Amino acid sequence: MRIRAVLFDADGVIQVPTVDWRATLRTFLRPDQSAEEFVLDLMTSERPSLTGKGDFREATAEVLRRWEVSTPVAEVLALWEQFAAVPEAIDVVQELRAAGIPCHLATNQQAYRREIMNDRRNYGQWFDRSFYSCDLGVAKPDPAYFKAIVTAIDLPPSSVLFVDDTAPNIDGAREAGLYAEQFDLSSGVPVLRGLLHGYGLPVATDDPEQRQQG
Incomplete structure (x- = not known):
């Protein structure tokens, strides 16, 4: 060999x-919303873009709309830079x-x-x-x-x-x-x-x- x-x-x-991004994502939700399901939704939405299919920014924006998250998309995406x-x-x-x-x-x-x-x-x-x-x-x-x-x-x-x-x-x-x-x-x-x-x-x-x- x-x-x-x-x-x-x-x-x-x-x-x-450099941050606990899962914990930070939880802060974007209402108390009655499931953080685990939110994270899973984001990870699932990311998968197509991992192979160059679709735009991750757009996919994230759609997840935020679906969950009625008021945090700006740019602030959420910033977690991927940490x-x-x-x-x-x-x-x-x-x-x-x-x-x-x-x-x-x-x-x-x-x-x-x-x-x-x-x-x-x-x-x-x-x-x-x-x-x-x-x-x-x-x-x-x-x-x-x-x-x-x-x-x-x-x-x-x-x-x-x-x-x-x-x-x-x-x-x-x-x-x-x-x-x-x-x-x-x-x-x-x-x-x-x-x-x-x-x-x-x-x-x-x-x-x-x-x-x-x-």
Whole structure:
């Protein structure tokens, strides 16, 4: 086995929310309304835009009308901007790239959030290539998402490692023939380093045993 490229998910792997957005969404509702159902409605309305079908802004506006929410659409959409990349995780990506291992962003996003990540915050500078589901027209966990990426980077699936925080996405990647590992930032970046080191990838690790194996 030789890993020749690594795909990194975004949310939960290299970036985290900076607000409790679910709690904030609850404040937009009347006391007699179900916050859980409201959040589910928003998430359901977002799905088409994750594959580039429909406008997320318009879908959100429709949900707010349906729930009789008076909060401006722009204020609700601002919650999707409340996230930050974790420097320690980005450092890992840069170590791999400096050692000659291409690293690519592989994330489910609608165009509104893609614009924030790619255009406003220049995420592309941290990766060799960025693959947003809204551009590919297919989203994780569909194996076709991963097949589209390996075709674009011109590598066999068996030479690519995918890291994501969600089990169904891991299953989809493995079905497409990639190596895949589940990781969540809540477990700490040293765990990510250990995971990558276990595949023989050139990253520093704080584990003395792993250093000896390397």
